[in-house]
Amino acid sequence: MNTNKNCNIIEDLLPLYVERLVSEETKQEIEKHLKECENCLKVFKEMKKNNTLFSTENSVRETLNNNEKEIKCIKEIKRKLTLKVIIYICISIIITAFSINILNTYRIVQDKNGKYILYNMNTGNIQKGMDGTNMYANYTINDKDKIIEYKVIFTFNKDNICINTRTVLSGLNEKELEMFKSNWENTNSNSNMKIENEKLYMNENVYIGKKKEDIIKSLQEYDAIIVDI
Numbered sequence: 001m002n003t004n005k006n007c008n009i010i011e012d013l014l015p016l017y018v019e020r021l022v023s024e025e026t027k028q029e030i031e032k033h034l035k036e037c038e039n040c041l042k043v044f045k046e047m048k049k050n051n052t053l054f055s056t057e058n059s060v061r062e063t064l065n066n067n068e069k070e071i072k073c074i075k076e077i078k079r080k081l082t083l084k085v086i087i088y089i090c091i092s093i094i095i096t097a098f099s100i101n102i103l104n105t106y107r108i109v110q111d112k113n114g115k116y117i118l119y120n121m122n123t124g125n126i127q128k129g130m131d132g133t134n135m136y137a138n139y140t141i142n143d144k145d146k147i148i149e150y151k152v153i154f155t156f157n158k159d160n161i162c163i164n165t166r167t168v169l170s171g172l173n174e175k176e177l178e179m180f181k182s183n184w185e186n187t188n189s190n191s192n193m194k195i196e197n198e199k200l201y202m203n204e205n206v207y208i209g210k211k212k213e214d215i216i217k218s219l220q221e222y223d224a225i226i227v228d229i
Contacts (some may be wrong), residue, residue: 006033010040014047135212139224140171147171150222152204160212169200 010033016022017030034041135154140147148171155164172180177200184190184202193202207215219226 007037007040010034010037011043014040014044018044018048134228135215136227137219137224139219139222141222146176154207154212154215156212162207162210162212162215165204165207167200167202167204169202170198172198172200174198 010030013022013026013030017027022030034044135156137152137154138150140149142148148169151168151170153166154162157163169177169180174195177195177198181193181195181200181202185193189206190202190204193200195201216226
């Protein structure tokens with residue numbers, strides 16, 4: 001067989017040989033020829049070198065691509081986790097606020113006429129006089145370095161005579177509130193006392209039967225903020 005022709009055939013087969021895509025019989029023939037032909041051996045070495053560089057370049061490129069994908073994946077996971085944390089925090093705040101609000105028996109709400117009234121969430125009872133008005137007072141007193149806050153809803157009849165008061169007292173801990181409650185419960189001054197969420201709810205009977213103008217004068221001693229509602 002012509003040597004040049006053999007070399008041409010071998011050179012055509014070398015790319016497949018380098019990639020290990022030839023049969024075992026062909027492989028043996030190529031390797032036998034390479035041992036006998038310097039030119040083809042040189043071509044083979046050069047081809048193998050180029051193939052190695054190409055493979056390395058592809059490997060590096062593939063590694064970089066994989067790293068980039070991993071970084072994107074990590075960023076996406078972090079983004080989702082951050083979003084979940086924010087959602088969980090928001091849900092916790094909403095649940096906490098809702099729980100605190102829903103546990104309170106008495107709440108100051110607006111009636112259909114826009115007036116603020118004290119509403120009993122358990123009984124639905126609205127403390128409001130017939131054809132009357134309400135007044136809201138907010139003041140604080142200092143009792144043995146304890147700042148006690150009073151929020152009072154006064155209900156008046158059409159003659160501006162007080163027929164009901166409901167006070168929300170805060171600033172004391174549970175133990176202090178219990179002592180306050182036990183000292184004043186079922187007296188002529190206070191009644192219907194209830195402690196919820198470190199607040200004491202009670203009726204202040206001392207105002208019942210008094211005129212609105214007299215109550216306002218007495219509240220001025222405490223620098224109370226007074227609002228007709």
